[in-house]
Amino acid sequence: MEIKTGITYPDGFLVSGISCGIKKNKKKDLALIYSTKPSVAGGCFTTNQFKSYSLLLTQKNIKNPIYAILINSGNANTCNGEENWKYTNLIIQKLGELLKIPPSSILMGSTGIIGKVLPYEKIISSLNTLVKNLSDKNSKKAAEAIMTTDTRKKEAEINTGIKGRKKEVVIGGMAKGAGMIYPNMATMLAFLTTDAVISQDALQMSLNEAIEDSFNMISIDNDQSTNDMVICLANGVAGNKTIHLDTPDYFKFSNAMKKICISLAKQIASDGEGAKKFIEVKVKGAWCSKDARRVAKKVVGSNLVKSAIAGGWPNWGRILSSIGSTNARINQRNIEIKLCGIPVYKGNPLHFSEKKIRKLLTKKEIFIEIDLKRGNSEATAWGCDLTEEYVKINRRE
Amino acid sequence: MEIKTGITYPDGFLVSGISCGIKKNKKKDLALIYSTKPSVAGGCFTTNQFKSYSLLLTQKNIKNPIYAILINSGNANTCNGEENWKYTNLIIQKLGELLKIPPSSILMGSTGIIGKVLPYEKIISSLNTLVKNLSDKNSKKAAEAIMTTDTRKKEAEINTGIKGRKKEVVIGGMAKGAGMIYPNMATMLAFLTTDAVISQDALQMSLNEAIEDSFNMISIDNDQSTNDMVICLANGVAGNKTIHLDTPDYFKFSNAMKKICISLAKQIASDGEGAKKFIEVKVKGAWCSKDARRVAKKVVGSNLVKSAIAGGWPNWGRILSSIGSTNARINQRNIEIKLCGIPVYKGNPLHFSEKKIRKLLTKKEIFIEIDLKRGNSEATAWGCDLTEEYVKINRRE
Numbered sequence A, B: 001m002e003i004k005t006g007i008t009y010p011d012g013f014l015v016s017g018i019s020c021g022i023k024k025n026k027k028k029d030l031a032l033i034y035s036t037k038p039s040v041a042g043g044c045f046t047t048n049q050f051k052s053y054s055l056l057l058t059q060k061n062i063k064n065p066i067y068a069i070l071i072n073s074g075n076a077n078t079c080n081g082e083e084n085w086k087y088t089n090l091i092i093q094k095l096g097e098l099l100k101i102p103p104s105s106i107l108m109g110s111t112g113i114i115g116k117v118l119p120y121e122k123i124i125s126s127l128n129t130l131v132k133n134l135s136d137k138n139s140k141k142a143a144e145a146i147m148t149t150d151t152r153k154k155e156a157e158i159n160t161g162i163k164g165r166k167k168e169v170v171i172g173g174m175a176k177g178a179g180m181i182y183p184n185m186a187t188m189l190a191f192l193t194t195d196a197v198i199s200q201d202a203l204q205m206s207l208n209e210a211i212e213d214s215f216n217m218i219s220i221d222n223d224q225s226t227n228d229m230v231i232c233l234a235n236g237v238a239g240n241k242t243i244h245l246d247t248p249d250y251f252k253f254s255n256a257m258k259k260i261c262i263s264l265a266k267q268i269a270s271d272g273e274g275a276k277k278f279i280e281v282k283v284k285g286a287w288c289s290k291d292a293r294r295v296a297k298k299v300v301g302s303n304l305v306k307s308a309i310a311g312g313w314p315n316w317g318r319i320l321s322s323i324g325s326t327n328a329r330i331n332q333r334n335i336e337i338k339l340c341g342i343p344v345y346k347g348n349p350l351h352f353s354e355k356k357i358r359k360l361l362t363k364k365e366i367f368i369e370i371d372l373k374r375g376n377s378e379a380t381a382w383g384c385d386l387t388e389e390y391v392k393i394n395r396r397e
Helices: A053-061 A083-099 A120-132 A139-145 A200-213 A249-270 A289-301 A303-310 A316-324 A354-360 A388-395 B053-061 B083-099 B120-132 B139-145 B200-213 B249-270 B289-301 B303-310 B316-324 B354-360 B388-395
Strands: A013-018 A030-045 A066-075 A106-113 A154-163 A168-176 A189-194 A229-234 A278-286 A336-339 A342-346 A365-371 A377-384 B013-018 B030-045 B066-075 B106-113 B154-163 B168-176 B189-194 B229-234 B278-286 B336-339 B342-346 B365-371 B377-384
Touching: A013 A120, A013 A139, A030 A053, A030 A120, A030 A139, A030 A189, A030 A200, A053 A083, A053 A106, A053 A229, A066 A083, A066 A139, A066 A189, A066 A229, A083 A106, A083 A120, A106 A189, A106 A229, A139 A154, A139 A168, A154 A249, A168 A249, A189 A249, A200 A229, A200 A249, A249 A278, A249 A377, A278 A289, A278 A303, A289 A303, A289 A316, A289 A365, A289 A377, A303 A316, A303 B388, A316 A336, A316 A342, A316 A365, A342 A354, A388 B303, A388 B388, B013 B120, B013 B139, B030 B053, B030 B120, B030 B139, B030 B189, B030 B200, B053 B083, B053 B106, B053 B229, B066 B083, B066 B139, B066 B189, B066 B229, B083 B106, B083 B120, B106 B189, B106 B229, B139 B154, B139 B168, B154 B249, B168 B249, B189 B249, B200 B229, B200 B249, B249 B278, B249 B377, B278 B289, B278 B303, B289 B303, B289 B316, B289 B365, B289 B377, B303 B316, B316 B336, B316 B342, B316 B365, B342 B354
Parallel strands: A066 A106, A189 A229, A278 A365, B066 B106, B189 B229, B278 B365
Antiparallel strands: A013 A030, A030 A066, A030 A229, A154 A168, A168 A189, A278 A377, A336 A342, A336 A365, B013 B030, B030 B066, B030 B229, B154 B168, B168 B189, B278 B377, B336 B342, B336 B365
């Protein structure tokens, strides 16, 4: 028997994940999140000028009380012709009838190949099975159904420390990523559920803040896919005192939200296409937080740094060059770099045991620490190495 | 016997290229360009905050009358400790003595690995041979000596149509590139020579304008290596009427300058590390030229577009997604994309023969045309596909 993990960690959420035939070999490709109570929803969306019809529908409905999120993988529902807006609405209409909820209370997410007609008939004819399979034990099936080139499911759950009527307020989540994430355009989807009683603006703000330090540190703002979205549903089942922006519990809630988003973001980063190693770049001593973010993201996203790490080559020159290519304020004469905990540069190259560092670079988790020596701001970014496998995956369908 | 090509195409320039032992296996790694007359020099340099000591020396001397440019490959002379500034000056001092010219009339360029002490003794002990080998028939040897992971020499020459005392004013050039160029940080070096009589500001301006439409269309401004430089020497041997910014010949000169820079830039793009295919992205119908450039560079630099082309996969969705990820003004309902001359998208997906397009995608040169349908500005960017080979090259030294 499966236990309550991920998006079913909070009470009041039933989910399912099945195969409807979009993907080959009966791989799961359709997921449903159903909230037994009307939920408040918060969402963040791609800045790409081309947007998936599913995403447009979600943006249209998100301020309504929400009962369900339908997610398909294998088809992006983007740039595939205007008739697909009709198909999207047909699907939602049908799902509304089955769940006995208004179509305007349903959100939708899609991920997969751009420009292909949405196989709406396959989806519609599977909705009945999808609804029948709803259960609070199916979170792993749902997490599997949203995968594309991901090699593993991504789930997380966290307690907030906020007292509810009978038990603590909690948050659960699932995500999909893959692609090289940054600097490119793999779709990043994340869905979060919570039993908190929270106002819409407090939920949205906590999501905005959390995303800044988590998903945005693995993907560049201006370079998002046509389908990226992060959605959180709050169904209020915990019966806690309503969380507002100015209530003390807001801090606890947004703190937990940040932690769960960072956990999902790191899972996405370490599962980049073809990735063999997870990379964490920690920047401190920055003039401002923007500088810190900029440098951390630049270094973690550099193809040259990523491929050096793939090869276990302690080429700190590429890290330095990458830092210098930003316009962040730096103290050139004192800037410090540590690779796997070993100081390699401090204004000048340092002597280090290349043998020792090469051994550390064979590990699965690689840490790069940079001290810009110009201020007190910090930021951390996450990514993965660049391997031949990445290119193989992206050469063809 | 070698003929006068590349940087020896204009009269009055002697060059040589030899091995001094920085690279293994006696590969050429040291080049010298010597002008028999004092030259006016123009230069454009990297915006990277970390700069090579060779580049700093060049920036210091460039406004002086210039007699020589020394270039080494195999060592970037960057972030390798402050004593290397001394070594750089020692080398220039010694070269000045041999050539009987002031050290302040010498420029220097370096390319190779960052953070290694410059083997100045090897360089200094080879200067004598380098000077002895000076000839106007050695341009290919010089072009070879500046290569790193380049697989072929890059040379170009052009006539300007401007009358000199006895013959036409001409321009010659050589370059090195490799790396994936954009979005990363392979060093791009280009050296141009001309026999034109031209003022320093006219030379500099023509270089600035040419670079904008050539080298800058293969590499992103904010993401340059620590060593990038383009230098042009004008020795006045042609004896033409001096070219100023406001004389009619300026247009002819800068037009030729743009053409030769585009030729070198395209050679660099098609020889990216591991590249099997050359990609040209032509954008028209842009609101302004900045929008056109932004879109062209974004598409040509997208790892997903580049790897799809490597695999011969007509995934136009990745092109569209890449366009949408910029903030360029576009007409979403009319935007047009042609791949290898075949229309694949026009506001909606178009029907096309996948078989035919896949056949065209096996060619060595791939053309992507984009019409944003928002204005009259145009731009063209160049790049190459992304292959497994690229990753292999960059995994280790």
